[in-house]
Amino acid sequence: MKRDVSAHLDIGITAPTTLEFQLAVAGQPGLELTESLVFELDGRTIWPQEISGPHGTRIHKFATGAGNLRVHYNATVFGVANPETASDYDIAVYLRPSRFAECDKLFGFAAAEFDGNAAPAELAAAVTGWVRRRLSYVAGSSDPIDGAVETLLCGAGVCRDFSHLVVALLRAVKVPARVVAVYAPGLYPMDFHAVAEAYIDGVWRVFDATGLAPRSSLVRIATGRDASDTAFMDNHGGEVFVNSMWVNAIIDGFLPFDNGVDPVSIV
Incomplete structure (x- = not known):
């Protein structure tokens, strides 16, 4: 499998700061x-x-003064990634509440909506389908500080909101789950994309309640508890503005078919 991905950003920086980017393929x-x-x-x-982060995540960090910053990333990816096993620590971390996936606030709700005795694969499929049916994909409907609970109450969001709600509900029914930032061939309009992963029968499986791109063509960028671990840029200082951003991801040949149900891993 050959995939070509790229990201180009134009950023205005008002004062000295330290920036961290997560753009590179994991x-x-x-x-x-x-x-x-x-x-x-x-x-x-x-x-x-x-900086090497968990699960192959790569952070690029530097201090800079004010000015206009241009960022250009291009990559060609060949092959299939080896499956990653979860450590005991991973399982513990990805069952805990986090900043944007507040599963502790959803225990009662999840218990009423889903069969806690079902197998993890069935629970993951049920949660993903439920989120797909209950949320509307609406650009600009959420704020960057909104978590899974706000998304549930609002009934709308974008990919990060869909993935946060899937992850929070999975953790609430005791299925380890995490958020992955990806390049997504087939996504329209093209942008960075966020999906959920659940640990099922010893394998990380990807679930995307938006259904906007085939899962088998996704390219992993960053993996973590929620968007606080996977954001494409973090700023620690002066105010910055993203003047423009262009992301692209294509696959060699035809896009694979994805019925949204069969078990799939990010490769």
């Missing part, structure tokens, strides 16, 4: 990756520090 055994990542502030190249 480092996973089994994948062959050719890539370039360029940061330029007012035409001058910035060389970032690369």
Whole structure:
């Protein structure tokens, strides 16, 4: 499988700050990756520090002064990633409430809506289908600080909101779950995408309640508890503005069919 992905950002920086980006394809055994990542502030190249995060996540960090920052990332991905097993620590972490997936506030609700005695695979399919039916995909309907509870009450959101609600409900019924930021061939309109992963019978399976892109073509960027771990940019200082952003992801050949039901892993 060959996939080509890219991200291009134009960012205005008002004062000295430290920035962290999660744009690069996650480092996973089994994948062959050719890539370039360029940061330029007012035409001058910035060389970032690369920090290795969990599950192959790569963070690129640097301090910078005010100015106009342009970011260009291009990658070609070949092959299939080796399956990742979950450690005991992973299972513990991905059952806990987190900033945007407040499963502790949904225990009673989830118990009333879903059969807690069902197998994890059945629960994951039931939760994903329920979220798909109950939420409307509406751009601009949520704020960056909204979590799963706000999404449930609002009844609408974007991909991060769908994934947060799926993850929170899965944790509430005792299925380990996490959020993954991905490049998504077939997504329209094209952007960074967020999906949920659940640990089922010793394998991480991907679930996307939006149904906007085939799951088997997704390319992993960052993996964590929720969007606080997977955001494409974090700012620690002066105010910044994203003036423009362009993301692209394509697959060599035809997009694979996805019925949204069969078990699929991000490869």
